[in-house]
Amino acid sequence: MPTVSDACLVIPLYNESAVIGDVIRAALPTFPHIVCVDDGSADNSAAIARRAGATLVPHPINLGQGAALQTGFTYVLRETACRWVVTFDADGQHRVEDAAAMVERARSEELDIVFGSRFLQGKAETGLAKRVVLKTAAHVTTWRTGLKLTDAHNGLRVLSRRALRSIQLKHNGMAHASEIVVQLARANLTWAEHPVHIRYTDYSRQKGQSLLNSVNILTDLILD
Numbered sequence: 001m002p003t004v005s006d007a008c009l010v011i012p013l014y015n016e017s018a019v020i021g022d023v024i025r026a027a028l029p030t031f032p033h034i035v036c037v038d039d040g041s042a043d044n045s046a047a048i049a050r051r052a053g054a055t056l057v058p059h060p061i062n063l064g065q066g067a068a069l070q071t072g073f074t075y076v077l078r079e080t081a082c083r084w085v086v087t088f089d090a091d092g093q094h095r096v097e098d099a100a101a102m103v104e105r106a107r108s109e110e111l112d113i114v115f116g117s118r119f120l121q122g123k124a125e126t127g128l129a130k131r132v133v134l135k136t137a138a139h140v141t142t143w144r145t146g147l148k149l150t151d152a153h154n155g156l157r158v159l160s161r162r163a164l165r166s167i168q169l170k171h172n173g174m175a176h177a178s179e180i181v182v183q184l185a186r187a188n189l190t191w192a193e194h195p196v197h198i199r200y201t202d203y204s205r206q207k208g209q210s211l212l213n214s215v216n217i218l219t220d221l222i223l224d
Helices: 018-029 045-052 067-080 095-110 128-145 160-167 175-188 202-207 210-223
Strands: 007-013 034-039 055-059 083-087 114-119 155-162 191-195
Touching: 007 018, 007 067, 007 160, 007 191, 007 210, 018 034, 018 045, 018 095, 034 067, 045 055, 045 083, 055 067, 067 083, 083 095, 083 160, 095 114, 095 155, 095 191, 155 160
Parallel strands: 007 034, 007 083, 034 055, 114 191
Antiparallel strands: 083 155, 114 155
C-alpha cells in the first residue's frame, strides 16, 4: 500500500497493552502519523504505544472514548498539517487497507466524511443480537439526522479538517458515536459510506465489549 502522508490515525487507548504495539506497527508503514490518546490506562499501554512509534497524548484519568477522540481531534488541528483524520480502534478490529481506501475516496471525491460500514458488502461477521442492535441504531440515527447510514456507529471514519472543526464532543462515553453523526449532519458536509471488514478476533470477543457497546449506544440514543 502507498504511504498516506496527509492523514493521521487517531486511536483512543485504554488498557490495550496486549495488542496496541502490533496495531501501531502494522499501521505505521501506511500511516506515518499516528496519535494515541491514552485515556488513563492502568497497564503499560502508553509506554508500548510510544515505543511502537505513535505520538502519545495522555489523559491523567479515564474520561471515556468520546473525550479521548476530542483530545485527538484538537491535537491534530493544533499541532499538525494533516488534511484528514482517521478514527481507528486500538483492539485490532480495523484494517489498515480499509482506512487507506477510505482516505483515497475522500481525497478523490472531495468528501468531508467517509463512514465505514460493515453492512455494504456481504454479511457482516456479527451475531444476530448485535446485528439487530446496530441496525436499530442506524434507523434511529437516520430518523434523527436525515443521514441514511447503514452502520452509523462504526468506529472507522475519515474526517476532513473542516469536519473536525464542526465537532465538539460533549459525551465522554460511547454516546459520542451518535453525537458525531448528529453534529456532522447539522454542518451539512459532503459524505459517503464505504464498505469495510471488521475483524472480530478472539481477543476482542474475550473482552466482551462488542455487544455491550452496541447496547450502550442504542440506550444512549433512546435516552437522548
